[in-house]
Amino acid sequence: MLKVNKVDTFYGKSQALWDVSLDIKEAEIVALIGANGAGKTTLLNTISGVLVPTSGTVEFIGQKIDGMAPHRIVGMGLSHIPEGRRLFVEMSVRENLEMGAYSSRAWKHRAETFEQVYKIFPILKERAGQLARTLSGGEQQMLAMGRGLMSRPKLCMFDEPSYGLAPRLLREVFEAIKSLREQGITILLIEQNVRNTLDISDRAYVLENGRIALEGKSQDLLKKELIKKSYLGL
Numbered sequence: 538m539l540k541v542n543k544v545d546t547f548y549g550k551s552q553a554l555w556d557v558s559l560d561i562k563e564a565e566i567v568a569l570i571g572a573n574g575a576g577k578t579t580l581l582n583t584i585s586g587v588l589v590p591t592s593g594t595v596e597f598i599g600q601k602i603d604g605m606a607p608h609r610i611v612g613m614g615l616s617h618i619p620e621g622r623r624l625f626v627e628m629s630v631r632e633n634l635e636m637g638a639y640s641s642r643a644w645k646h647r648a649e650t651f652e653q654v655y656k657i658f659p660i661l662k663e664r665a666g667q668l669a670r671t672l673s674g675g676e677q678q679m680l681a682m683g684r685g686l687m688s689r690p691k692l693c694m695f696d697e698p699s700y701g702l703a704p705r706l707l708r709e710v711f712e713a714i715k716s717l718r719e720q721g722i723t724i725l726l727i728e729q730n731v732r733n734t735l736d737i738s739d740r741a742y743v744l745e746n747g748r749i750a751l752e753g754k755s756q757d758l759l760k761k762e763l764i765k766k767s768y769l770g771l
């Protein structure tokens with residue numbers, strides 16, 4: 538479904554990704570793990586068209602998307618739920634969700650998608666008329682995820698959805714991600730919470746200093762020394 542092939546990405550003269558390759562099959566949950574500054578967000582931005590790689594390619598459902606405008610990539614069914622939520626804080630919950638459905642394909646089906654999103658996150662229905670800035674941190678995270686779903690994605694990329702959440706909400710976020718996969722949505726998940734992430738994902742990639750250091754089945758990675766020492770504190 539998604540194929541990143543030997544990508545290099547720069548910020549000006551400073552290189553952030555080196556020769557990064559990654560692929561995701563339909564209905565997989567794939568995790569991307571790495572320390573602060575490893576290049577995880579840079580890789581998602583390179584996939585979603587916010588950044589353009591200087592070499593290498595990105596393909597989504599068989600079509601080359603590197604160099605394509607981000608809104609067109611969303612229109613093809615690839616949704617990016619960014620780090621730090623990036624909500625429209627002076628708009629209501631309902632309006633934030635509507636903003637997620639701006640592509641013409643999604644707009645036509647928005648009534649139905651609203652119901653699906655409200656089913657996954659009932660709290661958003663209760664709060665539909667409330668300004669986004671008045672939601673709790675956990676509710677804001679759910680709104681960011683809900684907004685990403687409003688584009689009716691085939692593949693969803695989440696950048697640290699559990700960031701700053703209490704354990705109970707953290708479980709809810711992971712449950713929500715599992716339920717998306719059950720609905721046939723493919724997932725690329727960035728998380729610092731390595732144990733939980735390897736538990737819910739099928740496969741994972743470890744990014745270190747802008748390079749893929751390790752990849753494999755998540756259950757196998759749990760046994761690797763590098764993972765145990767550097768990411769699980771064992």
Ligand SMILES: Nc1ncnc2c1ncn2[C@@H]1O[C@H](COP(=O)(O)OP(=O)(O)OP(=O)(O)O)[C@@H](O)[C@H]1O
Nearest residue numbers: 548551553571572573574575576577578579580620
């Ligand atoms: N806009 C930018 N301009 C210049 N350098 C940047 C920019 N954004 C990120 N970088 C650098 O690129 C590298 C990778 O950053 P990135 O944000 O991708 O890391 P990350 O793995 O997402 O980290 P975190 O876990 O802290 O979110 C870092 O060294 C960072 O300082």
Ligand SMILES: [Mg+2]
Nearest residue numbers: 577578579620
């Ligand atoms: Mg990041």
